[in-house]
Amino acid sequence: MQRMFEQGDELPGDERLPLYQRLADELRQEIHSGQWRPGDRAPSETWLSERYGMAAGTVRQAIAMLVDEGLLERFRGRGTYVRRPRFDHSLFRFFRFRQASGENAVPEGRILRRVLEPMPSYVARALALEEGSAGIAMTRLRLINDQPALAEEIWLPADPFAAFMELPVDAVGPLLYPVYESACGQLVVSAEESLTAEIASAETARLLRIDQGAPVIVIERVARGFNGTPLEWRRSRGRADQFHYKTEIR
Amino acid sequence: MQRMFEQGDELPGDERLPLYQRLADELRQEIHSGQWRPGDRAPSETWLSERYGMAAGTVRQAIAMLVDEGLLERFRGRGTYVRRPRFDHSLFRFFRFRQASGENAVPEGRILRRVLEPMPSYVARALALEEGSAGIAMTRLRLINDQPALAEEIWLPADPFAAFMELPVDAVGPLLYPVYESACGQLVVSAEESLTAEIASAETARLLRIDQGAPVIVIERVARGFNGTPLEWRRSRGRADQFHYKTEIR
DNA sequence: CATCTCCAGTTCTATAGAGAACTTATTAAT
DNA sequence: ATTAATAAGTTCTCTATAGAACTGGAGATG
Numbered sequence: 297m298q299r300m301f302e303q304g305d306e307l308p309g310d311e312r313l314p315l316y317q318r319l320a321d322e323l324r325q326e327i328h329s330g331q332w333r334p335g336d337r338a339p340s341e342t343w344l345s346e347r348y349g350m351a352a353g354t355v356r357q358a359i360a361m362l363v364d365e366g367l368l369e370r371f372r373g374r375g376t377y378v379r380r381p382r383f384d385h386s387l388f389r390f391f392r393f394r395q396a397s398g399e400n401a402v403p404e405g406r407i408l409r410r411v412l413e414p415m416p417s418y419v420a421r422a423l424a425l426e427e428g429s430a431g432i433a434m435t436r437l438r439l440i441n442d443q444p445a446l447a448e449e450i451w452l453p454a455d456p457f458a459a460f461m462e463l464p465v466d467a468v469g470p471l472l473y474p475v476y477e478s479a480c481g482q483l484v485v486s487a488e489e490s491l492t493a494e495i496a497s498a499e500t501a502r503l504l505r506i507d508q509g510a511p512v513i514v515i516e517r518v519a520r521g522f523n524g525t526p527l528e529w530r531r532s533r534g535r536a537d538q539f540h541y542k543t544e545i546r
Numbered sequence: 547m548q549r550m551f552e553q554g555d556e557l558p559g560d561e562r563l564p565l566y567q568r569l570a571d572e573l574r575q576e577i578h579s580g581q582w583r584p585g586d587r588a589p590s591e592t593w594l595s596e597r598y599g600m601a602a603g604t605v606r607q608a609i610a611m612l613v614d615e616g617l618l619e620r621f622r623g624r625g626t627y628v629r630r631p632r633f634d635h636s637l638f639r640f641f642r643f644r645q646a647s648g649e650n651a652v653p654e655g656r657i658l659r660r661v662l663e664p665m666p667s668y669v670a671r672a673l674a675l676e677e678g679s680a681g682i683a684m685t686r687l688r689l690i691n692d693q694p695a696l697a698e699e700i701w702l703p704a705d706p707f708a709a710f711m712e713l714p715v716d717a718v719g720p721l722l723y724p725v726y727e728s729a730c731g732q733l734v735v736s737a738e739e740s741l742t743a744e745i746a747s748a749e750t751a752r753l754l755r756i757d758q759g760a761p762v763i764v765i766e767r768v769a770r771g772f773n774g775t776p777l778e779w780r781r782s783r784g785r786a787d788q789f790h791y792k793t794e795i796r
Numbered sequence: 797c798a799t800c801t802c803c804a805g806t807t808c809t810a811t812a813g814a815g816a817a818c819t820t821a822t823t824a825a826t
Numbered sequence: 827a828t829t830a831a832t833a834a835g836t837t838c839t840c841t842a843t844a845g846a847a848c849t850g851g852a853g854a855t856g
Contacts, residue, residue, distance in 0.1 A: 314809060340836060351811045356837090364614070366796050372837045373818035381796065486796035493743030493761045493786035511743045511761050536743035543793065546616045546631065546736040564839060590806060601841045606807090622807045623848035 306348060315350055319358035327367055327378055328523045334483055338368060338376040366486075381485050403445050405472070407465040409435040412454060419451045422518050423526045430454035432461060437503060438470075438532075445538065447503040451529045456482055472528075473519070482527055487519040491541060500533050511536035556598060565600055569608035577617050577628055578773045584733055588618060588626040616736075631735050653695050655722070657715040659685040662704060669701045672768050673776045680704035682711060687753060688720075688782075695788065697753040701779045706732055722778075723769070732777055737769040741791060750783050761786035 307318045326332045338359075339347070345355045359376060362368040369379045415423070415431040431451050438446040450472075452460065459479045468475055473484045492514050501508040512533045519528040557568045576582045589597070594605045609626060612618040619629045665673070665681040681701050688696040700722075702710065709729045718725055723734045742764050751758040762783045769778040 316809075342836080353812090354810060357809085370837065371819085373835080374820080375836060486794065488792065488794050491741065491791040491793075492789060493763050495745075495759075495761050509745075509759065511745050513743050539742060541741040541791070542738065543741075544736065544738050566839080592806080603842085604840060607839085620807065621849085623805080624850080625806060 316354050316357040316361070319344070319348060319350070319355065320361040323358065323362055324365075324367065327362075330523060332378050334378045334380045334485070334522060336378045338378060340375065380483075402470050403438040403440045405468070405470045406437045406439065407434055407468060408437055409433070410461070410465055412461065415451060419529050422516075422529045423451070423453060425453060432457055444504045446532045446534045447500055448530055448532045452527070456480055456527075476527070483522055484519045484527055485522045486524075487517050490516045493536060494533075496533075504533070504535055506535055513539050513541075566604050566607040566611070569594070569598060569600070569605065570611045573608065573612055574615075574617065577612075580773065582628045584628045584630045584735070584772060586628045588628060590625060631733075652720050653688040653690045655718070655720045656687045656689065657684055657718060658687055659683070660711070660715055662711065665701060669779050672766075672779045673701070673703060675703060682707055694754045696782045696784045697750050698780055698782045702777070706730055706777075726777070733772055734769045734777055735772045736774075737767050740766045743786060744783075746783075754783070754785055756785055763789050763791075 307315075307322055309318045309321050313321075323338070332338065341352055341355050341359065345352045348355075359368060359370070363370055367379055368376055370376045411433055413431055413433045414428040415425065417427045419431065420427045420429055431454055434448075434450040434452075436448040436450055437444055438448065454461075457476070457480050460476070463475070463479055476482045476484060493511055494514055496504065496506055496508055496510045496512050498508055500512060501510065504512070506512075513536050515532045515534075517528075517530045517532070518526050519530070521527050557565075557572055559568045559571050563571075573588070582588065588609075591602055591605050591609065595602045598605075609618060609620070613620055617629055618626055620626045661683055663681055663683045664678040665675065667677045669681065670677045670679055681704055684698075684700040684702075686698040686700055687694055688698065704711075707726070707730050710726070713725070713729055726732045726734060743761055744764055746754065746756055746758055746760045746762050748758055750762060751760065754762070756762075763786050765782045765784075767778075767780045767782070768776050769780070771777050
């Protein structure tokens with residue numbers, strides 16, 4: 297019986313697609329374009345079903361898609377909201393400090409260096425920018441109980457992060473992403489990590505206070521904003537004897 | 547209007563739970579108990595809705611849960627089936643060989659050693675068995691283009707895997723899990739991996755044909771059957787310069 | 797033998813409606 | 827002023843129904 301009337305004709309997109317798909321695409325677009333920002337409240341199911349002239353169940357199905365894509369969150373009785381990622385939890389979901397006897401405390405962070413520099417090619421490529429684009433380069437040390445745990449090189453595109461250079465380095469707490477948001481309006485929403493291992497160079501041995509030649513784990517991360525733009529490139533090195541990385545496969 | 551009549555009263559479990567939850571629990575139980583085996587066809591939605599006296603939509607919702615738990619698979623027009631994991635794909639989803647210029651070929655496998663031995667404590671613990679339980683210990687080398695890529699220690703509980711010892715080692719192909727199933731009726735469905743790094747020992751350097759002291763990635767895996775029983779413990783070591791491990795976080 | 801058509805069975809999409817369960821704010825009562 | 831009841835708004839659960847879209851096989855047709 298569907299398509300007898302003109303439901304969803306205001307929706308863009310391929311008409312042969314299921315209605316709930318087209319609505320989901322539309323709502324996803326609202327989020328990616330920045331019309332709806334993380335934390336915002338989304339329209340209610342009834343409002344949407346009236347607005348687009350479709351059954352409540354169909355709207356529900358569309359929203360369900362975005363929920364398990366991680367874009368929306370639903371709260372019974374309260375409403376539907378654009379999801380705000382909690383990075384302090386989720387980024388350390390896989391990554392565990394071996395000696396940490398159960399809990400995942402966020403390690404302290406100390407910025408050792410912060411300069412404006414043209415980006416090398418491997419960073420520019422990861423951030424989808426031109427080689428030599430203006431960037432902010434940082435060296436950062438992360439500590440647990442005053443013991444060095446991770447040494448990080450971090451690159452940011454200079455353009456949207458200009459305000460970050462003005463902040464005194466001591467004002468930056470243990471987590472960078474909240475600072476990116478408050479100071480520059482850049483919200484990190486997702487990330488990809490690629491993990492490998494190598495032998496400690498003289499430099500990293502000094503930073504991590506381990507022997508040169510000891511094994512270190514290397515994690516490269518590209519962090520992205522709500523519309524998928526790459527925002528930050530980061531390479532972290534940690535003592536292999538204190539880390540392990542856990543996943544489940546099925 | 548729900549619960550006016552006696553829908554779902556044949557279902558066990560807490561009556562205060564939603565109907566679709568209780569049905570999902572029931573179906574999950576069928577799978578975990580081994581009543582339904584991977585590859586089997588599950589009853590149709592209409593059959594279930596008549597059997598338990600509930601609306602088709604409710605049945606559908608229950609099945610949807612199990613689908614995204616990975617237990618069931620639905621095929622339009624064909625039916626619903628208990629999922630058969632495709633391990634050759636999924637286990638290498640995260641794990642990539644660096645030089646592999648795009649494709650993920652399954653590396654060849656060669657069993658170097660296979661003996662009956664009592665399990666050491668760290669294996670027994672992972673497999674939820676007593677220390678010293680009878681086990682099958684293997685050393686296995688995996689190669690890509692005749693180059694050694696991974697060196698593996700593998701432990702199996704002797705009890706359900708007795709038939710595996712009878713097979714000639716040369717008859718075992720590149721993948722072990724299909725052999726576990728055909729020879730011993732043990733189907734691997736999920737696994738957990740824990741990854742770290744170390745320096746190549748003399749032994750692994752010899753096996754992988756690398757320098758002693760070169761960095762190696764170490765992956766420990768526990769593979770589980772359809773009811774969650776641990777079936778296999780495995781520790782794989784690979785050259786760090788040829789591996790990287792990829793994940794996405796959000 | 798090969799191909800086509802039709803049919804029964806299945807999942808998928810969509811509609812309409814009713815009430816339960818929960819949250820928040822407002823209003824009334826103490 | 828604090829507490830309790832009420833109401834409005836939201837998501838959640840469930841019912842019932844209808845047809846679309848797809849699959850596989852059986853039977854007709856060439």
